[in-house]
Amino acid sequence: MAEPLVSLCNIRKEFAGVVALDDVSVTINKGQVCCLAGENGSGKSTLIKVLSGMYRPEHGTIEVDGHVYESFTPADAIRSGFQFIYQDFSLLPNLSVAENIAFGELVASGGFLYSVQRARTIAQRALSRINFHVDVDAPAGELTLAERQLVAIAAALAKDARLIVMDEATTALSRKEVEQLLAIIEDLRSQGVSTLFVSHKLDEVVSISDHTIVLRNGTKVADRPAEGMNRAELINAMTGKDVAMNHVSEPISADAPIALEVSHVSRPHCFSDVSFQLHEGEILGVTGLLGSGRDTLALALFGLLPITEGTISIYGERVSIRNPRDAMKHGIGYVPADRLTEGLFLDHSIASNVAIRTIKQIRNAIGLVTRGAIVRTGQDWVDRLHIKTPNVANPVSGLSGGNQQRVVLAKWLSGKPRILILNGPTVGVDIKSKSEILDQLREFAADGMAVIVISDDIPELLDVSNRIMLMRSGSIAAIRERKDITESNLNELLVEQ
Numbered sequence: 001m002a003e004p005l006v007s008l009c010n011i012r013k014e015f016a017g018v019v020a021l022d023d024v025s026v027t028i029n030k031g032q033v034c035c036l037a038g039e040n041g042s043g044k045s046t047l048i049k050v051l052s053g054m055y056r057p058e059h060g061t062i063e064v065d066g067h068v069y070e071s072f073t074p075a076d077a078i079r080s081g082f083q084f085i086y087q088d089f090s091l092l093p094n095l096s097v098a099e100n101i102a103f104g105e106l107v108a109s110g111g112f113l114y115s116v117q118r119a120r121t122i123a124q125r126a127l128s129r130i131n132f133h134v135d136v137d138a139p140a141g142e143l144t145l146a147e148r149q150l151v152a153i154a155a156a157l158a159k160d161a162r163l164i165v166m167d168e169a170t171t172a173l174s175r176k177e178v179e180q181l182l183a184i185i186e187d188l189r190s191q192g193v194s195t196l197f198v199s200h201k202l203d204e205v206v207s208i209s210d211h212t213i214v215l216r217n218g219t220k221v222a223d224r225p226a227e228g229m230n231r232a233e234l235i236n237a238m239t240g241k242d243v244a245m246n247h248v249s250e251p252i253s254a255d256a257p258i259a260l261e262v263s264h265v266s267r268p269h270c271f272s273d274v275s276f277q278l279h280e281g282e283i284l285g286v287t288g289l290l291g292s293g294r295d296t297l298a299l300a301l302f303g304l305l306p307i308t309e310g311t312i313s314i315y316g317e318r319v320s321i322r323n324p325r326d327a328m329k330h331g332i333g334y335v336p337a338d339r340l341t342e343g344l345f346l347d348h349s350i351a352s353n354v355a356i357r358t359i360k361q362i363r364n365a366i367g368l369v370t371r372g373a374i375v376r377t378g379q380d381w382v383d384r385l386h387i388k389t390p391n392v393a394n395p396v397s398g399l400s401g402g403n404q405q406r407v408v409l410a411k412w413l414s415g416k417p418r419i420l421i422l423n424g425p426t427v428g429v430d431i432k433s434k435s436e437i438l439d440q441l442r443e444f445a446a447d448g449m450a451v452i453v454i455s456d457d458i459p460e461l462l463d464v465s466n467r468i469m470l471m472r473s474g475s476i477a478a479i480r481e482r483k484d485i486t487e488s489n490l491n492e493l494l495v496e497q
Contacts, residue, residue: 002029002030002032003029003030004027004028004029004030004063005028005029005030005032005064005065005162005163005194006027006028006051006062006063006064006080006082006163007025007026007027007028007062007063008024008025008026008027008047008050008051008060008061008062009025009060009061009062009063010023010024010025010059010060010061011023011024011025011026011047011050011057011059011060012024012057012058012059012060013046013050013055013057013058014058019218020043020046020218021043021046021047021050021057021218022218022219023060023219024043024047024060024215024218024219024220025060025220026047026213026220026223028163028194028196029194029211030162030192030194031189031190031192031193031194032189032194032195032210032211033185033186033189033194033195033197033208033209033210033211034194034195034196034197034209034210034211034212034213035196035197035198035199035205035208035209035211035212035213035226036048036196036197036198036213036215037198037199037202037205037212037213037214037215037234037237037238038214038215038216038238038430039216039238039239039430039431039432039433040400040401040402040403040429040430040433041217041400042215042216042217042218042238042430043215043217043218043219044167044198044215045167046218047215048084048165048167048196048198050062050072051077051082051165051196052074052077052082052084052165053072053073053074053075053076053077054074056071056072064076064080065080078159080162080163081159081160081161081162081163082161082162082163082165083155083156083159083161083163083164083165084164084165084167085149085152085153085156085164085165085166085167086167086168090152091140091141091148091151091152091155092140093139093140093141094139094140094141095139095140096119096136096137096138096139096140097123097134097135097136097137097138097139097140097143097151098116098119098120098122098123098124098136098137099119100140100151100155101119101122101123101126101127101136101151101154101155101158102118102119102120102122102123102158103155104155104158104159105122105158105159106118106119106122119136120136120137122158123136123154123158124136125158126154126155126157126158127150127151127154129154129157129191130150130153130154130157130184130187130188131184131187132150132151132154134147134150134151146180146290149181150181150184153184157188157193161193162192162193162194163193163194163195163196164188164193164194164195164196165195165196165198166185166195166196166197166198167198168198168199178201178204178456182204182207182208185197185208186208189210197209201457202231202234202235202431203231203459205226205234206226206229206230206231206234209226210225210226211223211224211225211226212224212225212226212229212234214234214237214238216237216238216239216240221237221240222237235431238430238431238432239431239432248462248482248483249283249442249464249465249466249482249483250466250482250483251466251467251481251482251483252279252281252282252466252467253279256279256280256281256282257279257280257315258277258278258279258280258313258315258316259278259279259280259282259314259315259418259419259450260277260278260301260312260313260314260419260450261276261277261278261312261313261314261316262274262275262276262277262301262310262311262312263275263310263311263312263313264309264310264311265297265300265307265309265310265311265312266307266308266309266310267296267300267305267306267307267308267309268308270293270296270297270300270305270474271293271296271297271300271471271474271475272293272474272475273310273475274293274297274310274471274474274475274476275310275476276469276476276479278419278450278452279450280448280449280450281445281446281447281448281449281450282445282450282451282466282467283441283442283445283451283452283453283464283465283466284450284451284452284453284465284466284467284468284469285453285454285455285461285462285464285465285467285468285469285482286298286452286453286454286455286468286469286470286471287454287455287456287458287461287468287469287470287471287490287494288456288470288471288472288477288494289456289472289494291473291474292471292472292473292474293471293473293474293475294454294471295337295423295454297471298334298421298423298452298454300321301321301327301332301334301421301452302321302324302327302332302334302421303321303322303323303324303325303326303327304323304324306321306322306323307321314330314331314332314418314419315418328415328417330418331416331417331418331419332417332418332419332420332421333412333413333415333417333419333420333421334412334420334421334422334423335408335409335412335420335421335422335423335425336408336423337423337424337427337454339404339405339408339427340404343408343411344396344404344407344408345396346395346396346397347395347397348395348396349374349378349392349393349394349395349396350378350382350387350389350392350393350394350395350396350399350407351374351375351377351378351379351392351393352374352378353378353396353407353408353410353411354377354378354381354382354392354407354410354411354414355369355373355374355377355378355414356411357411357412357414357415358377358414358415362374362377375392375393377414378392379392381410381413381414382410384410385406385409385410385413385440386406386436387399387403387406387407387410388400388403389403400430400433401429401430401433402429402430402432402433402434402436402437403433405425405426405427405429405433405437406437406440409425409437409440413444417449418449418450419449419450419451419452420444420449420450420451420452421451421452421454422441422451422452422453422454423454423455424454424455424456424457425437425441425453425455426438426455426457426460434460438460438463438464441453441464442464445466453465458487458490458491458494459487461490462482462485462486462487462490465482466481466482467479467480467481467482468480468482468485468490470490470493470494477493478493
């Protein structure tokens with residue numbers, strides 16, 4: 001019989017009278033992989049913060065190893081062996097890998113002197129548990145996203161973690177890196193380490209979990225073994241309705257104008273001899289594994305990594321794109337993969353984030369930009385993209401992931417681009433918001449915009465694209481009409497060598 005590690009019993013949490021969790025009870029067993037699913041605003045983050053001791057609930061208890069806590073603090077969580085890995089991984093970029101991993105244990109030991117060798121030993125021992133090899137003296141800030149993810153897991157294991165909570169741990173990882181992470185979770189399960197896995201990627205939820213818990217509007221609506229629970233059932237539990245994600249787009253007419261033509265473009269160590277066309281009104285999906293060249297190609301088209309060979313033409317006119325200014329001048333917009341650090345000014349208002357691309361257009365007769373003009377521009381796009389906020393003057397940091405992504409979209413759409421490139425447009429977005437964002441992309445394309453969507457979310461690409469382009473080792477491996485390819489076909493192409 002499964003042995004409980006931690007039980008949250010009848011938890012109720014309120015914020016200024018608004019109920020975030022209502023009588024929620026959850027049990028995680030020793031060595032269990034438990035998935036916590038739900039839309040943005042469902043109460044997932046609040047539940048995690050109650051478990052971490054950051055939030056004290058108005059009602060309910062937490063029981064660990066049979067001991068009941070009326071008040072559970074962060075110190076209690078640490079002593080219980082609970083470790084939390086958030087989307088930003090909480091690493092110190094200026095410290096080495098070894099220092100990041102060993103930091104907690106060295107502080108807990110109470111010593112006054114720092115030992116480089118001891119830090120290395122602690123780090124190497126933790127890294128060996130997940131079979132990850134990295135230079136422990138390298139600064140954490142120089143690692144790739146996937147490497148930082150693994151270092152964060154190793155840091156948790158160095159603190160003798162019994163439960164690792166991974167909040168959207170795969171948000172920025174490629175398909176291959178996700179598979180590696182899921183294999184590590186399986187290995188941790190065999191070592192008796194429990195995992196609470198929070199993700200919007202439903203295929204991962206279904207494939208890795210022993211048990212699935214679904215929250216909706218602060219209440220628990222599902223709590224059952226993962227076996228036998230399919231994607232459709234999970235979507236229904238999360239949203240309270242069926243959300244279709246099986247749209248098949250028709251090919252674009254051969255007579256449609258060619259908005260973008262890329263001919264034999266190359267950049268050393270990034271991509272080589274890439275050629276394709278993008279038609280007006282078309283959505284071209286682009287995918288590939290890590291290092292395939294898909295991300296660097298997008299950066300090249302926006303002028304962040306200029307091409308060294310080949311040509312780029314927009315509506316038949318050959319153009320030179322040496323920097324983002326050139327790209328924007330020719331009507332190209334780019335929604336980056338990391339909206340938090342590259343796409344938004346988090347401390348600024350929603351209206352300011354939206355209006356930043358149209359400053360020249362909203363100036364008054366004497367060349368000044370008034371607060372009223374900024375607010376009107378922001379409100380217009382908030383209404384058009386259904387961004388949920390009571391006030392456009394609120395900071396964008398207070399929005400959910402789906403609404404933040406809509407603000408990034410609004411920023412670029414306000415500049416009226418002819419070609420829009422989106423890298424991971426629904427990363428970290430719940431299923432309902434994802435469906436709405438994809439519908440909006442279809443509307444933009446129907447209005448004549450040419451769209452490139454880069455993603456490793458295969459169901460998403462199949463749902464939104466007219467054609468799909470697969471990249472491998474810096475080159476185009478295949479281009480297929482959507483109607484001629486299935487999910488299994490595309491997955492097979494992805495893993496081919």
